[in-house]
Amino acid sequence: MNIPFVDLKIQYQHIKLEIDNAIQSVIEETAFIGGKYPKKFEQEFANFLGANHFISCANGTDSLEILLQAMEIGEGDEVIVPAFSWISTAEAVSNVGAKPVFVDIENDFYCINPTLIEQKITSKTKAIIPVHFYGQPANMPTIIKIAKKYNLKVLEDCAQAHGATIENKMIGTWGDAASFSFYPGKNLGAYGDAGGMATNDINIAEKAKRIANHGQLSKHDHLIEGRNSRLDSIQASILSTKLPYLFDWTTKRIQNAKLYNELLNDIVVTPKIRENSKHVFHLYVIRTKNRDKLQQELLQNGIQTAIHYPTALPFLPCYANYNFSEKDFPISFQFQKEILSLPMYPELSEKQITYIANKIIKK
Numbered sequence: 001m002n003i004p005f006v007d008l009k010i011q012y013q014h015i016k017l018e019i020d021n022a023i024q025s026v027i028e029e030t031a032f033i034g035g036k037y038p039k040k041f042e043q044e045f046a047n048f049l050g051a052n053h054f055i056s057c058a059n060g061t062d063s064l065e066i067l068l069q070a071m072e073i074g075e076g077d078e079v080i081v082p083a084f085s086w087i088s089t090a091e092a093v094s095n096v097g098a099k100p101v102f103v104d105i106e107n108d109f110y111c112i113n114p115t116l117i118e119q120k121i122t123s124k125t126k127a128i129i130p131v132h133f134y135g136q137p138a139n140m141p142t143i144i145k146i147a148k149k150y151n152l153k154v155l156e157d158c159a160q161a162h163g164a165t166i167e168n169k170m171i172g173t174w175g176d177a178a179s180f181s182f183y184p185g186k187n188l189g190a191y192g193d194a195g196g197m198a199t200n201d202i203n204i205a206e207k208a209k210r211i212a213n214h215g216q217l218s219k220h221d222h223l224i225e226g227r228n229s230r231l232d233s234i235q236a237s238i239l240s241t242k243l244p245y246l247f248d249w250t251t252k253r254i255q256n257a258k259l260y261n262e263l264l265n266d267i268v269v270t271p272k273i274r275e276n277s278k279h280v281f282h283l284y285v286i287r288t289k290n291r292d293k294l295q296q297e298l299l300q301n302g303i304q305t306a307i308h309y310p311t312a313l314p315f316l317p318c319y320a321n322y323n324f325s326e327k328d329f330p331i332s333f334q335f336q337k338e339i340l341s342l343p344m345y346p347e348l349s350e351k352q353i354t355y356i357a358n359k360i361i362k363k
């Protein structure tokens with residue numbers, strides 16, 4: 001049996017007619033940039049989250065950067081980020097001129113460890129960026145408490161967690177603002193790059209909207225300088241077409257994770273779900289001491305896996321100037337050698353999951 005790590009083709013085949021029609025409409029109307037398609041998706045995604053404002057942009061890295069700028073974070077400021085994430089989370093901080101300050105992750109949930117945040121706060125700290133990692137909500141109630149105590153902004157990185165909740169409240173509505181990516185492989189994915197920003201704060205919303213569109217809200221009113229970071233209409237129409245399916249796709253991801261957990265609980269370290277949370281399983285990540293060997297054996301049996309991510313952020317060459325050692329981030333350092341992402345997508349069948357689990361059990 002051959003099992004890919006993700007299968008975007010099978011999803012397209014299920015909704016092909018709708019998607020093709022959506023793309024065709026944009027082309028026939030030559031409504032490529034701006035106008036009704038991005039506006040429609042922005043309204044729909046704001047409703048989905050229950051957020052007052054949702055502003056689309058070009059990708060989920062721009063959204064982080066633009067929101068930091070909209071919150072007036074830059075040169076001389078420090079921003080707290082998890083030691084384990086995709087590089088965008090830290091990169092965005094550096095790109096606005098601020099300094100990323102890494103905090104190790106939780107042993108059980110892979111998200112930023114709130115008990116380690118306070119010791120990293122200085123007079124320069126302006127914000128915390130919790131990442132809802134692998135689809136698991138970060139511990140938002142505790143993070144919000146710390147942020148309030150020190151008067152810090154909270155910017156949620158929701159790139160891996162569309163539709164996740166904690167205490168029945170959507171991720172992306174806890175902090176001052178939230179960043180989303182719609183990269184093709186995310187839980188809600190476009191057919192190219194796409195991103196967006198959620199907030200209930202009208203000032204952040206307006207500023208972010210300006211920055212993403214050359215500093216203008218209406219044509220030629222360049223109050224500030226901005227940049228070009230727009231969601232194009234083809235991507236917007238695809239996202240509008242896919243959004244109604246997201247809940248169902250997420251339910252299937254959760255079912256798949258449950259089956260994996262049942263089969264693998266005694267064999268490897270399987271993912272735990274935080275109390276009172278909905279984990280949306282963007283990735284299904286196990287841990288095992290002989291990770292590389294297992295990955296090789298699975299590949300020989302036709303099973304594609306991946307590592308998210310092979311090097312924790314503080315140990316990447318681009319942060320070598322900080323001279324971090326493994327003692328600074330012991331959990332991240334250990335986990336980077338043990339984590340393995342198994343195939344995970346809504347259309348994965350029970351038969352495929354059982355096949356994968358059996359190969360892991362027999363290894």
Ligand SMILES: *Cc1c(COP(=O)(O)O)cnc(C)c1O
Nearest residue numbers: 059060061086088089159181183
């Ligand atoms: C994918 C991702 C991003 C960036 O999204 P792009 O749209 O690829 O720029 C940011 N943060 C996290 C945690 C991600 O997984």
